[in-house]
Amino acid sequence: MPELRKDPIIDRWVIISSERGQRPVFLAEAAEAPKPGAICPLCPGNEAMTPPEVFAIRPASVSSPPNSPNWVLRVVPNKFPALRIEGDLNKHGVGLYDKMNGVGPHEVIVETPIHSQTLTGMDVPSFQNLFLAYRERTLDLLRDKRFKFIMIFKNQGSMAGASLAHSHSQLIALPIIPKRLSEEINGSLNYYRYRDRCVFCDIIAQESEEKERIIYENEHFIAISPFASRFPFETWILPKVHEESFLYSKAHDNYFAIADALSVILKKQEKVLNSPPYNYMIHTTPIEMIDSPYYHWHIEIIPRLTKMAGFEWGTGFYINPTPPEEATIYLQEADV
Amino acid sequence: MPELRKDPIIDRWVIISSERGQRPVFLAEAAEAPKPGAICPLCPGNEAMTPPEVFAIRPASVSSPPNSPNWVLRVVPNKFPALRIEGDLNKHGVGLYDKMNGVGPHEVIVETPIHSQTLTGMDVPSFQNLFLAYRERTLDLLRDKRFKFIMIFKNQGSMAGASLAHSHSQLIALPIIPKRLSEEINGSLNYYRYRDRCVFCDIIAQESEEKERIIYENEHFIAISPFASRFPFETWILPKVHEESFLYSKAHDNYFAIADALSVILKKQEKVLNSPPYNYMIHTTPIEMIDSPYYHWHIEIIPRLTKMAGFEWGTGFYINPTPPEEATIYLQEADV
Numbered sequence: 089m090p091e092l093r094k095d096p097i098i099d100r101w102v103i104i105s106s107e108r109g110q111r112p113v114f115l116a117e118a119a120e121a122p123k124p125g126a127i128c129p130l131c132p133g134n135e136a137m138t139p140p141e142v143f144a145i146r147p148a149s150v151s152s153p154p155n156s157p158n159w160v161l162r163v164v165p166n167k168f169p170a171l172r173i174e175g176d177l178n179k180h181g182v183g184l185y186d187k188m189n190g191v192g193p194h195e196v197i198v199e200t201p202i203h204s205q206t207l208t209g210m211d212v213p214s215f216q217n218l219f220l221a222y223r224e225r226t227l228d229l230l231r232d233k234r235f236k237f238i239m240i241f242k243n244q245g246s247m248a249g250a251s252l253a254h255s256h257s258q259l260i261a262l263p264i265i266p267k268r269l270s271e272e273i274n275g276s277l278n279y280y281r282y283r284d285r286c287v288f289c290d291i292i293a294q295e296s297e298e299k300e301r302i303i304y305e306n307e308h309f310i311a312i313s314p315f316a317s318r319f320p321f322e323t324w325i326l327p328k329v330h331e332e333s334f335l336y337s338k339a340h341d342n343y344f345a346i347a348d349a350l351s352v353i354l355k356k357q358e359k360v361l362n363s364p365p366y367n368y369m370i371h372t373t374p375i376e377m378i379d380s381p382y383y384h385w386h387i388e389i390i391p392r393l394t395k396m397a398g399f400e401w402g403t404g405f406y407i408n409p410t411p412p413e414e415a416t417i418y419l420q421e422a423d424v
Numbered sequence: 425m426p427e428l429r430k431d432p433i434i435d436r437w438v439i440i441s442s443e444r445g446q447r448p449v450f451l452a453e454a455a456e457a458p459k460p461g462a463i464c465p466l467c468p469g470n471e472a473m474t475p476p477e478v479f480a481i482r483p484a485s486v487s488s489p490p491n492s493p494n495w496v497l498r499v500v501p502n503k504f505p506a507l508r509i510e511g512d513l514n515k516h517g518v519g520l521y522d523k524m525n526g527v528g529p530h531e532v533i534v535e536t537p538i539h540s541q542t543l544t545g546m547d548v549p550s551f552q553n554l555f556l557a558y559r560e561r562t563l564d565l566l567r568d569k570r571f572k573f574i575m576i577f578k579n580q581g582s583m584a585g586a587s588l589a590h591s592h593s594q595l596i597a598l599p600i601i602p603k604r605l606s607e608e609i610n611g612s613l614n615y616y617r618y619r620d621r622c623v624f625c626d627i628i629a630q631e632s633e634e635k636e637r638i639i640y641e642n643e644h645f646i647a648i649s650p651f652a653s654r655f656p657f658e659t660w661i662l663p664k665v666h667e668e669s670f671l672y673s674k675a676h677d678n679y680f681a682i683a684d685a686l687s688v689i690l691k692k693q694e695k696v697l698n699s700p701p702y703n704y705m706i707h708t709t710p711i712e713m714i715d716s717p718y719y720h721w722h723i724e725i726i727p728r729l730t731k732m733a734g735f736e737w738g739t740g741f742y743i744n745p746t747p748p749e750e751a752t753i754y755l756q757e758a759d760v
Contacts, residue, residue, distance in 0.1 A: 091747075093652040097611040097623055098604075102652045103743040106750065170743045183630040184623070185651045241739070268434075268740030275433040287433055287520070294519040315521045316429040316438045369739050403577070403705050404604035407439040407506045411427075414442065 090171055090190030100267045105170045130254035132157035132201045138164040143224055145217050161217045162198040169194035177263050197221050197257040206255050208358045215347030223335055225259055230375055235261040237374045245365025248392045265374050273383055280382035288384030289330050301412050303419045304352050308338050308345035311353050313412030319390050320410035325349050326386040332373045334385045355424035357391055364391040426507055426526030436603045439526055441506045466590035468493035468537045474500040479560050481553050497553045498534040505530035513599050533557050533593040542591050544694045551683030559671055561595055566711055571597040573710045581701025584728045601710050609719055616718035624720030625666050637748050639755045640688050644674050644681035647689050649748030655726050656746035661685050662722040668709045670721045691760035693727055700727040
């Protein structure tokens with residue numbers, strides 16, 4: 089059983105998950121690119137290679153049963169989950185250490201039936217499907233009171249941590265709130281207490297006035313290079329009007345505006361950075377905090393321009409060689 | 425002039441340093457391995473290729489002037505510094521954003537005159553020299569009241585961020601305390617307020633009793649796999665008796681015990697992990713906190729077993745596939 093362990097000094101939980109690999113992971117053995125000709129478990133026709141689907145979108149015109157090939161998007165449990173879906177949390181201490189069982193669903197959202205297609209090759213309706221799937225799965229998992237946060241993220245490319253080439257996102261339901269999220273929540277709460285305003289709304293107002301770091305905007309969303317970008321070409325996409333959770337975001341337009349914005353940003357980054365590996369993550373309110381006036385959901389996109397990393401990982405200290413204002417100009421000018 | 429910018433939501437400063445490269449850093453262009461036959465600016469005989477040395481250790485038997493070849497260790501200002509050494513901090517706000525000039529020395533500690541030698545090929549006295557150099561440079565820089573923290577770290581291998589092959593560590597004097605350090609300081613202070621004990625001392629006591637995560641120890645230092653390790657084979661080396669700063673650590677033995685412990689751990693990691701790229705960083709009290717009963721200096725060593733990274737970078741959430749107890753056994757058994 090995987091474990092969640094808390095650092096005794098810093099308020100940070102870590103998943104210790106030995107069951108994903110059979111033995112300790114060494115450098116050369118880790119996630120190699122699949123050999124040409126290997127069978128992809130995420131391709132249509134190979135549905136039996138994954139655990140049974142928990143959600144799928146199939147064309148309305150076709151009637152086909154679950155786990156049959158006629159899908160445009162499919163969600164399945166991760167065959168090598170970081171956490172286990174069943175069991176009690178069994179929170180307890182061992183001396184000064186705190187831990188609990190690593191309980192939580194870990195699902196794979198297969199974004200396209202086409203093996204070689206990436207998000208940048210997909211149209212806006214496909215992105216809408218993606219957000220609809222994120223919402224459906226989140227709403228379903230929210231019913232389980234063991235979980236405090238649903239983490240939705242994407243690793244594109246093996247350098248960004250993807251172990252399967254077929255385009256997919258992931259979702260992990262967690263019994264704790266990840267450190268970065270709780271820091272953001274605390275930070276924005278402090279700001280709100282002092283000013284009675286949402287810090288993200290204030291950022292949008294200032295960026296809209298300064299116009300130095302806006303990469304793209306449509307009616308409902310704005311994409312910016314954050315003022316204190318940690319990484320070259322880091323990009324955030326935020327709803328222009330305060331919204332605490334992506335679940336209820338402009339639901340009337342079925343995620344059209346966010347689908348448009350994310351699609352444009354990924355295409356721009358692909359063009360400027362030559363198809364970089366990247367990660368994105370949806371930062372949204374935890375389950376128990378719906379209706380927060382201070383937290384403002386957004387998507388953070390981080391191209392993985394490796395070699396840059398240095399020691400940032402271990403120290404929390406970032407040196408970014410590309411000012412966000414410069415990154416903005418490059419991305420603004422990229423015609424997609 | 426590089427800038428230090430603060431994230432408006434989270435208490436985290438970032439160095440925006442556009443002058444290191446001439447233009448935005450793109451994936452393929454970043455820090456490539458030097459071509460064979462290229463002249464190494466850190467090798468003896470090429471002293472003129474670096475800025476003049478600020479410290480060096482030369483054999484007592486030889487009399488040779490600064491910036492001449494007869495050295496066993498040499499410290500020079502970084503030719504492409506992340507920060508600039510001169511100027512005022514000029515702290516100011518722009519709307520809701522905070523920034524200051526990126527002022528601070530950035531130095532390179534050349535650990536050996538032999539181009540192809542790495543730390544694992546060096547003897548304990550060479551490690552002692554390394555710590556003596558760290559101390560000398562820190563004490564010198566401490567005189568400048570603009571700086572709050574001296575960050576000492578090493579990137580070994582290009583995957584770990586090293587841009588020169590010749591073995592070296594780095595030192596950056598910062599006008600702010602890096603986020604991870606302030607989190608540790610706050611965390612250990614909270615623990616101390618509650619229990620009137622140092623959390624690191626308590627960890628050492630518990631580890632010594634449980635004996636599940638001790639990799640190595642000598643008279644003065646203990647090396648452990650931390651309970652909530654973020655990374656496979658992450659290792660911490662701590663003084664067994666409470667010490668707040670590495671500056672005054674067992675100075676009577678001229679860093680013999682820490683030199684021994686660090687040397688052993690790096691050799692064990694090299695053997696088990698097949699010469700991995702790695703980072704280490706000295707976590708020590710900030711300048712203004714000397715004599716702290718709650719903070720306990722230590723070294724954190726992180727082998728960079730890439731592909732593992734996933735999205736941890738951006739989210740602060742870590743999935744570690746190698747339980748620290750397993751890593752401990754592998755490292756214990758490695759004969760060095």
